[in-house]
Amino acid sequence: MKSEVSIRWTGNMAFESEVNGHKLVLDAAKEFGGEDLGYRPKPLVMAALAGCTGMDVVSILKKMRVEYDGLEIKVEGDVADEHPKTYTALKLIYEFKGKDLPMEKLEKAVALSEETYCGVWAMYKKAVPVTYEIRVVE
Structure with missing residues (x-):
């Protein structure tokens, strides 16, 4: 393929x-x-990562029957001081909106995206550290 x-x-x-x-x-x-x-090309790298994992997480949570009011994924990138000005680290921040959300299921969905499904994440983490944080806003 x-x-x-x-x-x-x-x-x-x-x-x-x-x-x-x-x-x-x-x-x-x-x-x-x-x-x-x-x-700009470099921010699209971050958008691709957020979009890939976001689609995974939404799909997985739907199968888990987890209902939430919203999801925003922010990506922070540390940029090298010298040329080529590559990202030296990436951090995903998943911000779920809703009441009484099951944190263990949110964590499982994100972990499955990281470890199994998101090809963009798999590729990027070979080049730079990629970390994440999950937040819930009621």
Whole structure:
């Protein structure tokens, strides 16, 4: 099985890609020669991680019949001081909204995503430490 994405330069620092039938524009900030027309590549790395694990966690909790009012996943990335300015560590913060949520099931869902299902997480943790925290807001 293969996966493929292509990207096309549209001028200056901007590129456009079509991913699963959806357009994605990438560009640099104005201070780096871009026109701020789209996403920056490095934050998309964090968004990919959050999206991958989020889809896993939502699916697993549905199977566990855990009901909650909301879920927000934040990703914090420590960036190297020198070039190449890679992420040196990533931290996921899962913030569940709801009353009397079963913490053991939330922890199990996140652990299953980390250990078994999320391919993005599996790939990233080979390169940098990835940690997480679970918060419940009533």
